[in-house]
Amino acid sequence: LFTCIDHVAYACPDADEAVAYYQETFGWHELHRESNDEQGVLEVMVAPAGELTEHMTQIQILAPLRPDSTVGKWLENNRPGLHHMAWRTDDIDTVSATLRSRGVRLLYDEPKHGTHNSRINFIHPKSGKGVLIEIVEPAKH
Template sequence: LLSGVDHVGIAVADLDTAIDFQRDTFGLELTHREENEDQGVREAMLAAPGDSTGATRIQLLAPLRADSAIAKFLDRNGPGLQQLALRVTDVDAACAALRDRGMRLLYDAPRRGTADSRINFVHPKDAGGVLVELVQPAQ
């Protein structure tokens, strides 16, 4: 079911400032941006120049609301790595397999993620202190 590391997510206070920093410092290129009301984020995806669509990307996550997961993360930790996202071919089957292994999934059923992907998360306390996202890209 696992087909790669989809992205690594970084919590940031200001999305445009963070995009400029990644572009000007590391040469990463903006490939996608959107707002996700359900998750309370403004987000941007960046990739190395010339990366194919399947390449691992960097996701910048800024809070839309004070009560969002990213706002709480920033309050507690400041900006920094917030999540590791694994790409799977079937998120429902991946969640079932992980539940069988004793992992707590945050949602009973997958929710909408970036670009109409379907996402769920393993609780960080069950995954060695890492918030692991499972993402099944849209077809």
């Protein structure tokens, strides 16, 4: 069903501060950033190298754009830390149908827009053994 771990997401109030720390202290590289208004987050993708290789896992640094967004509400209840992990697939529609047939609770009826024009959905933490899991189908080039 899945090809690799696409990213692990870290949520914090100040993305720029966290990205600078990753760059200066750990030598990670910023590859991409965008604001996702629908999700209410600023998303910065950082990687251990300056260019992505096929199955490289990134870290997604998240900061809320508004206090009433999912990540904003999460930060009211949690300290900055790991928020979700994302599993990559070539075919989110087939994966979603297969998981639903196995009784897995997905958050959205249809995939939504994710980073870099990807299509995303989420496995509810109740179906993810306590972990929020994103399913991501990267844009095909």
